[in-house]
Amino acid sequence: MNVSRRQFLANLSAISSALYVAPQAISQEASKRPLRVLGTGVTLQDDIRRRAEKELGISIQFEPRGSARVLQKASTRPESFDVYEQWSNSINVLWQADAIQPIDVDRIHRWDEINSLAKTGQLFSGMKIGAGDAPHKILYVQKDGTLGANPTKQISFVPYVHNVDSFGYNTRVIPPGVPYESESWGWLLDEKHQGKVGLVNEPAIGIFDAALAAQAKGLVKFNDIGNLSRQEIDDLFQILLEFKYRGHFNGLWSSVPQSVAFMKSGRVTIESMFSPAVSTLNGLGIPVNYAAPKEGYRGWHGVLCLSSETEGPALDSAYAYMNWWLDGWAGAYMARQGYYISVPERSRGYMSPSEWEFWYEGKPARTNLPGADGNVAVKTGSVRSGGSYQERFGNVAVWNTVMDSYEYSLVRWYELLTG
Incomplete structure (x- = not known):
C-alpha cells in the first residue's frame, strides 16, 4: 500500500523518537x-x-x-x-x-x-x-x-556521505540503454546529441566526466585518468573546445536546481548529473535515466x-x-536523495524496509517512496540504476581527485567557459 506524505512524516517522527539517543x-x-x-x-x-x-x-x-x-x-x-x-x-x-x-x-x-x-x-x-x-x-x-x-x-577526515556519479538522459528522446553494457560516457560526445548536452561546471569534477567521455569515444587515451599530465590536459581541452565551437554543448550547470532546469526545459536531453536531480525530474514526470556507464562511475x-x-x-x-x-537520522535523510552514509546500519533503523531495499540493495520499490521532502521520488516497481550499494561502488572508474596538474587544469577549464 502506498504511503501518503502525511503518514510518512508521522511514521518518521515516531521512528525518530523511538531511536533517539x-x-x-x-x-x-x-x-x-x-x-x-x-x-x-x-x-x-x-x-x-x-x-x-x-x-x-x-x-x-x-x-x-x-x-x-x-x-x-x-x-x-x-x-x-x-x-x-x-x-x-x-x-x-x-x-x-x-x-x-x-x-x-x-x-x-x-x-x-x-x-x-x-x-x-x-x-x-x-x-x-x-x-x-x-x-x-x-x-x-x-x-x-x-x-x-x-x-x-x-x-x-571523518567519512560520511558518499556516492557515485554519472550522467542522466531523457528517455523520451534517447532510447534506454543497458546498464554496464551499452550505456557509455561516450554518449556525452555523440554527434547525434549535438546542441543538447550539458556538463557540470566544477573543474575538479567536470574534467573527469569529459575525460571519461573523450576516452570512451576513442578520441584520446590517458596513461592514468586519475592524474592527467599537462599534455593530456591540452589534448583533452583541444577536443572539448572543438566540440564547443561546433555548438555541441548547451550549457554548463553550477547547481543541482540548474541541472534540473536544463533538463526540464528541454535545453538539454543528456548531461552530467547528481542523484537528487534525477529523483526530482522523475518526480515531475520527466523520464530521466541515471546511467550506469560500462566504463565505470566517477x-x-x-x-x-x-x-x-x-x-x-x-x-x-x-x-x-x-x-x-x-547517529542514523542524517544518513536516512540523505538516502532519500540517493546518497549513502558510512554507517548504513545506523540509518537503516530510520528507513522503511522498502526504502532500504531500494536505495541500498538495488531491489524494486515495493511502494512509492518519498524523497527527503516527503514527496514521491520513486514509484512502485522502480529499480535503482546500477543496482546495489556494493555493485555501484564496485564499478568506480575514477575518484574525484585534485591532480598534480590541478592548477593548470583550472586555466584550461576557464578557457572552456569563456573561449
Whole structure:
C-alpha cells in the first residue's frame, strides 16, 4: 500500500523518537557561539541544520558555496570556519595548506562502525578500486605527518556521505540503454546529441566526466585518468573546445536546481548529473535515466574536517556535530536523495524496509517512496540504476581527485567557459 506524505512524516517522527539517543553533553560556553560549518549545498541543508541544532542544543551556521569556492576559502582562511564539509579530493590541498587539524579517532564514537570503503577502499574482498585519490589513501595521519593508508589513531577526515556519479538522459528522446553494457560516457560526445548536452561546471569534477567521455569515444587515451599530465590536459581541452565551437554543448550547470532546469526545459536531453536531480525530474514526470556507464562511475566521498584554528569549546561542538552525522537520522535523510552514509546500519533503523531495499540493495520499490521532502521520488516497481550499494561502488572508474596538474587544469577549464 502506498504511503501518503502525511503518514510518512508521522511514521518518521515516531521512528525518530523511538531511536533517539541523547547527544553528548555540550558545555554552556560552547553553546554561546554558533558552530560555523563551511561546505556545499549537498549536505548544508536547512532540515539538517535544524535537526542538529535541536538534538545538540547548539546554534549552527551553515555557509554553502560552490566546491571550488569552498576549497579556496577553506585553504586560505581556516580561521573563518570550524567544520569543513566537502569531498575527499580536497584533503591534500587542505592538509598541505595547514588548514585542517588531525582528528582523534577515540573521539569519534562510532568509528568502529564506519564501514570499510573509506578505511580500506573496498566494501568486499576483491572489489575494484578506481583511479585517483580513493579516500583510504589519504585518510590516516602517518608518523611523519603525511597522509596515507596505514591505520593510525589520527585521521584527516571523518567519512560520511558518499556516492557515485554519472550522467542522466531523457528517455523520451534517447532510447534506454543497458546498464554496464551499452550505456557509455561516450554518449556525452555523440554527434547525434549535438546542441543538447550539458556538463557540470566544477573543474575538479567536470574534467573527469569529459575525460571519461573523450576516452570512451576513442578520441584520446590517458596513461592514468586519475592524474592527467599537462599534455593530456591540452589534448583533452583541444577536443572539448572543438566540440564547443561546433555548438555541441548547451550549457554548463553550477547547481543541482540548474541541472534540473536544463533538463526540464528541454535545453538539454543528456548531461552530467547528481542523484537528487534525477529523483526530482522523475518526480515531475520527466523520464530521466541515471546511467550506469560500462566504463565505470566517477566516485566521491564526503569528508568532515576540523579547521586548524578550532579549539576549546568550539572544538567540543565540532566533535559533537561530526558524531551526530553518524547517529542514523542524517544518513536516512540523505538516502532519500540517493546518497549513502558510512554507517548504513545506523540509518537503516530510520528507513522503511522498502526504502532500504531500494536505495541500498538495488531491489524494486515495493511502494512509492518519498524523497527527503516527503514527496514521491520513486514509484512502485522502480529499480535503482546500477543496482546495489556494493555493485555501484564496485564499478568506480575514477575518484574525484585534485591532480598534480590541478592548477593548470583550472586555466584550461576557464578557457572552456569563456573561449
